[in-house]
Amino acid sequence: MKILIVGTGYVGTTTGLIFCEMGHQVTGLDLDENKIRSLKEGKLHFYEPGLDALLSKHVAAKHITFTRKTEKAVKENDLIFICVGTPQDADGSADLSYVKSVAESIGKYMNKYKVIVTKSTVPVGTAELVTQWVSDKQRTQIPFDVVSNPEFLREGSALQDALKPDRIVIGTTSETATIMMRDLYKDFECPIIETNPTASEMIKYAANSFLAMKISFINELARLCDKLQINVNDISKGIGLDHRIGPHFLHAGLGYGGSCFPKDVNALIKTAKENKVPLSILESVVTVNEEQPHYLIEKIKATLGDDLKNKTIAVLGLAFKANTDDTRESPSLKVIERLLQEEVQVKAHDPIVKMEESPFLQLATIEETVAGADALVIGTDWDEYKNLDWTGIKQLMKQPFIFDGRNIIDRDDTEGFGFHYLGVANY
Numbered sequence: 014m015k016i017l018i019v020g021t022g023y024v025g026t027t028t029g030l031i032f033c034e035m036g037h038q039v040t041g042l043d044l045d046e047n048k049i050r051s052l053k054e055g056k057l058h059f060y061e062p063g064l065d066a067l068l069s070k071h072v073a074a075k076h077i078t079f080t081r082k083t084e085k086a087v088k089e090n091d092l093i094f095i096c097v098g099t100p101q102d103a104d105g106s107a108d109l110s111y112v113k114s115v116a117e118s119i120g121k122y123m124n125k126y127k128v129i130v131t132k133s134t135v136p137v138g139t140a141e142l143v144t145q146w147v148s149d150k151q152r153t154q155i156p157f158d159v160v161s162n163p164e165f166l167r168e169g170s171a172l173q174d175a176l177k178p179d180r181i182v183i184g185t186t187s188e189t190a191t192i193m194m195r196d197l198y199k200d201f202e203c204p205i206i207e208t209n210p211t212a213s214e215m216i217k218y219a220a221n222s223f224l225a226m227k228i229s230f231i232n233e234l235a236r237l238c239d240k241l242q243i244n245v246n247d248i249s250k251g252i253g254l255d256h257r258i259g260p261h262f263l264h265a266g267l268g269y270g271g272s273c274f275p276k277d278v279n280a281l282i283k284t285a286k287e288n289k290v291p292l293s294i295l296e297s298v299v300t301v302n303e304e305q306p307h308y309l310i311e312k313i314k315a316t317l318g319d320d321l322k323n324k325t326i327a328v329l330g331l332a333f334k335a336n337t338d339d340t341r342e343s344p345s346l347k348v349i350e351r352l353l354q355e356e357v358q359v360k361a362h363d364p365i366v367k368m369e370e371s372p373f374l375q376l377a378t379i380e381e382t383v384a385g386a387d388a389l390v391i392g393t394d395w396d397e398y399k400n401l402d403w404t405g406i407k408q409l410m411k412q413p414f415i416f417d418g419r420n421i422i423d424r425d426d427t428e429g430f431g432f433h434y435l436g437v438a439n440y
Contacts, residue, residue, distance in 0.1 A: 014197060016040070017090035019115050020133070021048050021079070023061050023171055024164050025096030028132060030067045031175040033076040035200055041079040042086045052079045060338035060365050063172040087122040092193065094162075095143075096132045101276035105283040107136050116143045120150030123157065128190045130160045134217055134277055136284055140184065140210035158190035161210040163217035168271060169336030181205045184213025218284075221277040222295055227262040228269045229301035235265035236308065238438035245438035246420060265437045267344035267392065267418040268305035270333030275302075275342045306347040309390070309418050310355075312435050316414060317388060321355040325411065327386040328352075329379065330393020330419075331363040338365045345392025348418065349373055360386065364397050380409060388414035394421045403430040 014037045018029040021043040029039040043049055051058045055069040071077045080086055087093065097111035112133055119129055129147065131139060140159045147157060161184035166174045180203055183194045191207060198205060206216070235245040245265045253260030269275065278295055285292040317324060333343040340346055352359050359373035362382040368375055376382045379397075383389055383406055391398055399421050407413050407430055415427055417436040427434045 014038070014092060015090045017042060017086050017093045018096055019043075019086075019093065020096035020098070020111075021045075021052060021058075022096065022098065023059055023064075023168060024132060024166060025094070026052070026057070026068070027061065027064060027166060027171045027175050028094060028096060028164065029077055030064065030071055032197075033071040034067070034176070035197075037076075037197075039071075039077040040086050040090060041077060042081070042083060043079070044081055044083075046081060049079045049081055060336075061171050062169065062336050067172065083118050084122040087119055087127075088124045091126070092128050092130065092197070093119060094130045094132045096164075098272075099133050099135055099276075101279055105279040107134070107276065107280045109135065109139065109142070112139065112143065113146050116146035117150045119157075120147035121152070123147070123151060123155050125155060127155075127157045128160060128193050129157060130162045130194075131214075132162055132164050134163060134221075134273065135161075135214055136280055137211050137214045137218070139214060158185060158187040159210065160185040160187075160190050160194060161213035162194065163213060165217075165220065168273075168339055169334060178203050182213050182216050183207050184210040186210070218277055218281040221274055222281050222298070224262045225269050225274045225278050225302070226294065226298045228264075228274075229298040229305075231263045231265050232268060232305050232308075232437070233301045235438040242440055243438065244440040265420055265439075266305075266394070267309060267348065267437075268302040270342035270344050270347075271337075271339055272341045306344045306418075307351060309348055309416060309437070310351045313352075313388060313390075313416055314355075316416075316433070316435060317412075321352070321357050323356065323358065324387045325358045325360065325385055326352055326388045326390060327383045327410075328359060328361045328373075328390045328392045329363075329382065329398050330391060330395055331361055331366040331368065331375075332393050332395075335393055335395045340366055340368070343393075344418070348390060348392055361392075363393065364395055380405070384409045386410050387412045388416060391415070391417045391419050391421060394419040398422070403427055403432065407431055 016032050016037050016039050018025045019042045021041050029041050032039050048058045055072040057065050095115050099107040102108045140161050144159045181198050238245040249263040252258050253263050282292050282295050330345050331340055349359050360382045361373055361375050362379050413432045415432050415434045420436045420439045424434045
């Protein structure tokens with residue numbers, strides 16, 4: 014099957030390469046010349062573990078090609094996946110301008126029947142909009158179908174999620190499109206849910222919102238555990254073993270971030286408001302998440318003093334979570350922003366993220382970062398930060414304070430080396 018992937022971010026590139034693994038011929042389309050040049054050379058323009066080797070393999074085998082030529086790409090492929098971004102608008106809704114642009118281009122250049130698949134995360138009702146956008150730009154009326162096929166990839170483990178998905182959701186009212194999508198996914202061993210486009214779109218938003226809710230639930234509970242001096246990790250383990258709850262997304266910390274959860278929760282809330290249905294639970298989820306980085310700041314001030322001016326604080330981790338270079342809505346950066354407001358000298362380190370311009374000092378090594386620091390903050394749960402040379406770190410720091418915003422460090426170990434350790438209800 015010849016497949017066109019529009020958008021070469023981690024979702025589009027991962028999706029395309031998985032289809033290559035399944036034996037299909039894939040074309041990646043993007044208007045960014047630098048991205049296309051990099052991908053043609055077998056180099057990713059983002060960080061995603063394991064994906065670079067797969068890209069090199071299929072570029073060399075010519076199973077995947079990349080282009081900026083929209084007309085040619087649309088005409089030569091029967092199955093078109095829309096994998097462009099849907100960033101958050103100022104009012105909290107999803108910005109569909111990129112999706113609309115792609116849909117209009119498909120309509121303009123369509124030469125025969127196509128199945129158009131929205132893989133991007135889009136609000137309920139987008140499939141109908143895509144249908145209209147494509148139709149409006151058609152020069153002659155050519156039949157096509159629109160399918161909602163949301164992605165459930167986690168940044169940092171997108172490859173494994175794509176190879177072994179929990180489920181595949183296909184939303185369409187067309188029997189022809191359903192047969193084509195069944196054939197596309199016939200080699201995947203997981204449940205396949207066939208539904209209509211609006212239900213498919215809602216499934217994606219509901220899934221991300223529920224996971225965000227679990228994170229905010231355990232973070233809010235951690236604040237009570239802090240007051241009662243209860244180890245929240247024990248609580249997470251105790252309730253997570255209940256199969257009705259499960260252990261995932263119950264790790265207390267700085268809150269959720271990234272390109273998905275924040276905007277998807279807000280977009281669902283916006284959709285609910287437009288339909289005059291309050292989603293008070295999700296509104297509370299957002300509130301808790303916004304407060305969580307500030308909760309750590311209050312811990313720092315309670316320990317080092319209310320006046321943090323001219324203190325030096327080292328922050329380890331800039332990405333919103335480990336195994337990605339994505340800093341969008343990163344809780345660590347929110348902590349840094351507050352520290353800078355307190356006129357703290359911030360020194361930061363991340364094993365992958367390199368910020369060209371920042372109001373803080375980013376250093377190449379952990380040792381340089383912690384040297385002369387009054388406190389150390391763990392902002393991202395990178396494995397590199399779990400078992401540091403604490404003897405050496407302590408000798409370099411001005412004061413031995415650790416604020417573990419991710420609860421990844423062994424409290425007993427660090428206190429054994431003479432550190433004052435404060436996690437998020439991590440006793």
